[in-house]
Amino acid sequence: MRTHGLTLLSLLLLAVLMLLVEAKKEGRKRHGSKASTEESHALGKPGKEPRSQPAKHLIKGKFVTPDHADCRWAVTKQEEGLVLKVECTQQDNTFSCFFTGNPTSCLELHKSSVYWKQIGRNLRSQKVICGDAKSVLKTRVCRKKFPESNLKLVNSTLIRIKKPSQKLMEPSPMDTVEVTTSSNPEKTQTMTTKGPQCEDEDLENQRKAAQEYCGEVWGSLCRFFLSMVQGSSC
Incomplete structure (x- = not known):
């Protein structure tokens, strides 16, 4: 009888152990399926399209021109090279212009802070900011070996397409009148309008x-x- 009782007890313990093991496996499966479900939901959600952020300014500054115009400038990157935009306010007038160039090769060998410091100094020294179509911003550190680093004026609100100036008509010799004055009034002669007298x-x-x-x-x-x-x- 004792042997039969021990056998039953051992079978019960074995059954309990098996149930515990199965319970742990089920718990692990449930936890794994929940995590995978959450991950699938997260991946299945349509991603929000990134908003178009405004172009970040690489560097910017401000200055005052010799004719007392308050100006601000900022640099943005484009596909090839850089764009420097200048905006100025003078009394009630507002104007702007754009300079473009490609100082990438130069900046790989020289400090960018030195380059932009010289560009800002060149801007302040402009006699007519945004008003000269041939305006070029040059730097000592790059202009000799890297001419493409010079920033050239490409657009300005102050510059309009000018019609070719018409040539002034020069006065003909018949229209020109030369007036000679004599310093001695006694030698001046008066012109008479009387006709010739009849002497028949x-x-x-x-x-x-x-x-x-x-x-x-x-x-x-x-x-x-x-x-x-x-x-x-x-």
Whole structure:
């Protein structure tokens, strides 16, 4: 009887142990399936599209021009090279311009802080900021070996397309009048507008004949008749 009881007890203990092992396995399976489910949910969620963030400025600064314009400048990166934008305010006017260049090769050999410091100094020294189409920002550290590092003006709100200037018509020689003045007033000559006087000899003879034969009273009448008969060249 004792042997039979011990056998039953050992079988019960073995069954309990097997149940415990199975319970642990089920717990592990459930935990693993839950984790995989959560992971699948996380992967299955449609990802939010990243918002287009504004371009970050690599470097920026501000300065005041000699004609008292408050300006700000900032540099952004593009596919090839960099873009430097300048925005200025002068009294009630606001204007801007863009410079482009590619200092990448130069900045690999030299400090970027030195390069941008010289660019900012060049900006401040511009006589007409954003107003010269041939404006170029150069640096001592790069311009000799790396000419592509120079920043050239490519667009400006101050520069418009100018029509070719028309040539001024030069005055013709007939329109030019030369005026000469004499320092000595005694030598100045006055121009007369009177026409040439008539000096016909026949007319003088008629006057003399009329005075001799007709007298002073009838002289004019006699001269009239004589002029009709003889005629006059004047």
